[in-house]
Amino acid sequence: MTKESFHAAAGAPSAITMFRSYHNNAVILEHYNFTGKLDAKKYTEGLKPQDIAFLLVCLLIVAENAVVLLAIWRNKKFHLPMYYLLGNLTLSDLLAGFTYMVNILTSGANTMLLTPVLWFLREGGVFIMLAASVISLLAIAIERHVTMVRMKPYQGDKQGRMFALIGASWVLSVFLGVLPILGWNCMGRLDQCSTVLPLFAKSYILFCITIFSAILMSIVVLYVRIFRIVKFNTQRLASVPQRKGLYRKSQKYMALLKTVTIVLGVFIACWLPLFILLLLDFCCPAKSCSVLFKADYFLVIAMLNSLLNPIIYTLTSKDMRRAILRLLCRHCLLTKDGQVKKIGIPFLECSTSKADAASHRLEGLETTVSSGNLTPSTIKAIYPRMSKT
Numbered sequence: 001m002t003k004e005s006f007h008a009a010a011g012a013p014s015a016i017t018m019f020r021s022y023h024n025n026a027v028i029l030e031h032y033n034f035t036g037k038l039d040a041k042k043y044t045e046g047l048k049p050q051d052i053a054f055l056l057v058c059l060l061i062v063a064e065n066a067v068v069l070l071a072i073w074r075n076k077k078f079h080l081p082m083y084y085l086l087g088n089l090t091l092s093d094l095l096a097g098f099t100y101m102v103n104i105l106t107s108g109a110n111t112m113l114l115t116p117v118l119w120f121l122r123e124g125g126v127f128i129m130l131a132a133s134v135i136s137l138l139a140i141a142i143e144r145h146v147t148m149v150r151m152k153p154y155q156g157d158k159q160g161r162m163f164a165l166i167g168a169s170w171v172l173s174v175f176l177g178v179l180p181i182l183g184w185n186c187m188g189r190l191d192q193c194s195t196v197l198p199l200f201a202k203s204y205i206l207f208c209i210t211i212f213s214a215i216l217m218s219i220v221v222l223y224v225r226i227f228r229i230v231k232f233n234t235q236r237l238a239s240v241p242q243r244k245g246l247y248r249k250s251q252k253y254m255a256l257l258k259t260v261t262i263v264l265g266v267f268i269a270c271w272l273p274l275f276i277l278l279l280l281d282f283c284c285p286a287k288s289c290s291v292l293f294k295a296d297y298f299l300v301i302a303m304l305n306s307l308l309n310p311i312i313y314t315l316t317s318k319d320m321r322r323a324i325l326r327l328l329c330r331h332c333l334l335t336k337d338g339q340v341k342k343i344g345i346p347f348l349e350c351s352t353s354k355a356d357a358a359s360h361r362l363e364g365l366e367t368t369v370s371s372g373n374l375t376p377s378t379i380k381a382i383y384p385r386m387s388k389t
Contacts (some may be wrong), residue, residue, distance in 0.1 A: 025115055045108055148229070195289070209236055266312065274299060
């Protein structure tokens with residue numbers, strides 16, 4: 001009984017100390033000083049002209065993605081699994097824009113005014129949005145793979161399961177982002193602190209980068225498999241005269257695959273420099289790698305991903321472009337018959353030829369192929385090889 005009382009008394013002060021340290025502003029100063037970041041003038045100055053420019057970019061990110069979400073919501077043609085998943089990715093980009101704005105407004109001299117709790121919320125928000133984007137890309141890849149390879153598309157009665165998957169992805173993203181505030185940090189262990197993010201433990205950052213990299217590699221493997229099968233069957237259909245209509249539809253599906261693959265490629269290109277920097281941060285002792293003090297530039301490159309995604313949707317998808325342009329400027333960007341004026345990149349266009357547009361017999365198939373809401377019989381008609389894989 002005496003031992004239990006002793007341990008309880010010994011544990012109480014540590015819990016109280018941890019609670020107090022989370023609200024102690026001096027902790028921020030201590031960690032930034034240890035990593036050498038206080039030597040930079042940015043923590044004694046307010047917003048700079050480039051910060052104002054970055055804020056404007058963030059506003060543009062929010063506006064762009066809000067338009068895409070509104071277009072998906074208002075157009076019933078997009079009320080399908082593939083576009084719901086793209087909408088989820090768009091939502092993460094929109095919220096990322098807000099997160100970046102908060103990060104910029106509370107950086108510089110304002111960083112020294114934060115408590116550890118607020119600091120964890122500020123930086124954790126970036127990790128939450130990053131996790132949400134990566135998991136959304138994985139969900140899109142799985143949906144493509146299940147639909148085209150396993151011949152098990154989401155039917156209407158199973159859309160609830162898809163929304164549950166989207167909800168679970170956000171729960172997982174939030175959980176990854178709040179791990180530091182739950183205790184996985186380096187407070188009281190300065191030698192384990194990151195230089196880029198002075199209150200984060202290096203082990204936590206390495207864990208996140210490992211998880212994200214593994215997910216991205218899985219996505220790449222899924223798309224390689226899908227492309228190989230689709231390409232094989234597209235060539236096969238091209239040699240069968242009576243299946244020219246199906247061949248044109250398979251070309252359109254290939255274009256849709258190109259869109260989501262471009263999104264994936266841009267994501268990797270934008271975030272890879274920051275991933276490499278954080279891996280370098282894990283290896284470098286405090287104050288030994290000067291490039292770590294330039295992390296803001298790497299974050300700006302990563303921020304461009306959320307800016308570019310809506311542009312990619314607009315340039316590569318004729319249906320999405322038509323919906324967005326009707327929403328923004330119907331009279332000035334559409335012809336009298338409702339057609340979109342020639343805007344876009346032809347070799348990336350997710351549309352088919354004029355002959356395809358005139359093919360009324362296959363009109364229903366066009367909608368299912370472009371949306372990914374295929375039935376097993378439709379898939380077998382287009383890709384007979386899949387039933388054997």
